[in-house]
Amino acid sequence: MVAAGSFxxxxxxxxNLRYRKMQxxxxxxxxxxxxxxxxxxxxxxxxxxxxxxxxxxxxxxPERAEDIRALLTHxxxxxxxxxxLQSGIHLxxxxxxxxxxxxxxxxxxxxxxxxxxSKGTISMSMPELDTESIFTWIQRGEAVxxxxxxxxxxxxxxxxxxxxxxxxxxxxxSVDPLTGVLHPDRVSRAIRRLLATHRRVGTEMxxxxxxxxxxxxxxxxxxxxxxxxxLKAVANCLMVSCRETDLVGRVEEDEFVLCLxxxxxxxxxxxxxxxxxxxxxxxxxxxxxxxxxxxxxxxxMPVDGRNPKMLFDRAGWAMxxxxxxxxxxxxxxxxxxxxxxxxxxADISSPESF
Numbered sequence: 001m002v003a004a005g006s007f008x009x010x011x012x013x014x015x016n017l018r019y020r021k022m023q024x025x026x027x028x029x030x031x032x033x034x035x036x037x038x039x040x041x042x043x044x045x046x047x048x049x050x051x052x053x054x055x056x057x058x059x060x061x062p063e064r065a066e067d068i069r070a071l072l073t074h075x076x077x078x079x080x081x082x083x084x085l086q087s088g089i090h091l092x093x094x095x096x097x098x099x100x101x102x103x104x105x106x107x108x109x110x111x112x113x114x115x116x117x118s119k120g121t122i123s124m125s126m127p128e129l130d131t132e133s134i135f136t137w138i139q140r141g142e143a144v145x146x147x148x149x150x151x152x153x154x155x156x157x158x159x160x161x162x163x164x165x166x167x168x169x170x171x172x173x174s175v176d177p178l179t180g181v182l183h184p185d186r187v188s189r190a191i192r193r194l195l196a197t198h199r200r201v202g203t204e205m206x207x208x209x210x211x212x213x214x215x216x217x218x219x220x221x222x223x224x225x226x227x228x229x230x231l232k233a234v235a236n237c238l239m240v241s242c243r244e245t246d247l248v249g250r251v252e253e254d255e256f257v258l259c260l261x262x263x264x265x266x267x268x269x270x271x272x273x274x275x276x277x278x279x280x281x282x283x284x285x286x287x288x289x290x291x292x293x294x295x296x297x298x299x300x301m302p303v304d305g306r307n308p309k310m311l312f313d314r315a316g317w318a319m320x321x322x323x324x325x326x327x328x329x330x331x332x333x334x335x336x337x338x339x340x341x342x343x344x345x346a347d348i349s350s351p352e353s354f
Contacts, residue, residue, distance in 0.1 A: 033086045040135040042083065046093050047127050047134075051197050053101040054127050055092040056138065059112065059120040062088040068117070075111050091138065097247045097259075098126050098190045099182035102175050103239075105156045113154065123157040178228060179235035179256075182249030187257060190247055192308050194259050199306060206267035206300045208258040209315040210238065210274075213293045213327045215254040226285040230292050233281050241274045257312075264300040264332055271296040271330040279328055293328030295319050304333050314338075 034042070046052050059068060065088050072082045072092060081093040094104050105122045112120065127134050176183045182190060191207065198205040212234055219227040231254070238248050238256060247259035260267065275296055283290040297319025299311045314333040322331040 033084050034091075035086055036135060036138050039083060039085055039091050039138050040131060042081075043091075043093065043127050043134045043138070044129070044131055046081070047129055050095065050201075051097070051126065051193055053094045053096045053098070053104065054125045054137075055090075055094070055101075055105055055108065056123040056125070057090040057092060057108070057112075057120065058088070059117050061117055064117075065090070068112070068115075071111065071115055072108065075108070085138070089138075096245055097194050098174070099186065099247045099249055100245070101126065102156070109154045109156060119153060121155045121157060176235075176250045179231055179250055181235050181239060181256065182247065184250050184252070187249040187251055188308070190249065191257070191259050191312070194247055195301060195306075195308050195311070198261060198301065203261055204263050204300055204302070206258075206260055206262045206264065206298055207311045207315045208260070208267060208271055209251070209297045209312070209319040210234070210256040210258065211252075211295045211297075211319050211323060212254040213295060213323070215292075218290065218292070222285055222288060222290070226283075226288075226290060229283050229285060230290060233283060234278060234292070234294060237277050237281065238274060241270070241277065257315075262300075264298065264303060267298050267300060268330060268332055271298060275328050275330055295322035295328070296330040297322055298330065298332040300332075 043052075043054060057068075057072070061068070065084055069082055069084050069090060072090060076082065076092070076094065079095050081091075083091045083093075085091055092108070094101070096104060101124050105124055109122060123137075123140075125137050127137070174183050174186045175181070195205055195207075212230060215227055215230060218230055235248070235250070235256065238258065242248050242258060242260065245261070247257075249257050249259075251257050260270070262270065275294065279291070279293050281292070283292075297315045297317065299305070299315035299318060301311055304314050305311050314337070317337040317339070318331045318333040321337055322329040325331070
């Protein structure tokens with residue numbers, strides 16, 4: 001007679017074997033080349049959870065496909081995904097806002113070039129919950145080869161971004177040409193999308209508006225070129241300080257906007273850190289040295305509202321309060337900062353667009 005304890009041990013071993021078999025099947029599926037339909041389902045499932053950026057990468061070295069996959073996986077984060085399709089195309093899914101996707105594509109282009117891959121194409125997309133459009137986008141790559149890149153080298157194709165056909169394919173019109181951050185025309189849509197995602201999952205999100213102090217005076221006394229150098233330096237500092245999952249955009253000539261998953265306290269600390277970093281930068285224009293600063297205004301969802309326009313306005317009122325008090329200051333929104341002429345319009349709990 002077999003003891004009851006032996007049956008328990010046997011059941012435990014069988015359960016472990018089944019679990020290990022399932023693990024191996026998942027690992028084999030991940031390692032195998034995916035069909036377009038399988039890749040479409042993968043993207044669809046990812047988009048259901050959160051907005052993601054998708055890159056379709058095709059090179060002129062199909063024989064190196066496995067090595068390229070390993071290279072891309074090594075240089076991306078654990079939460080990002082790299083899949084090799086049956087056609088030899090690499091599908092990369094990255095957790096980042098729309099504004100950051102061109103930067104990710106540019107970084108991967110540099111990595112692939114360094115690995116000796118001199119020619120290829122990278123197509124960008126921010127997939128929606130639409131199986132047909134996802135499948136079409138994935139399939140389209142099979143008809144596009146690096147040889148069709150007439151300009152030679154690498155081309156980054158922003159298929160979901162409007163672009164000037166006469167411009168270099170490596171520059172997306174979603175990027176501000178002077179500063180390299182998100183173009184003003186793209187900011188409101190990107191903020192709406194990012195805030196909507198965090199509203200659904202119930203996480204806090206901070207919107208920070210940044211206005212460069214006395215830029216007009218720099219333009220007037222040292223020239224527009226000097227002012228442009230200041231704007232570039234400010235944008236670079238903001239991008240270096242932010243993560244790929246944060247949004248960095250330009251909204252006015254001398255104003256930027258940040259959108260990041262953070263509480264009011266966390267975003268205040270981040271703003272103070274960036275403000276201090278800006279004050280340490282020194283630019284030389286001719287025989288002149290330029291130092292500069294910026295005012296930071298912060299509004300946080302949901303404590304300051306859930307409406308993107310209301311958050312944007314309240315961050316702006318906080319920013320103006322910072323600039324009234326001095327240079328290089330950071331101020332979080334509080335009741336009473338609204339201008340006297342302001343009339344409360346939409347319900348701040350309503351997720352209305354800009």
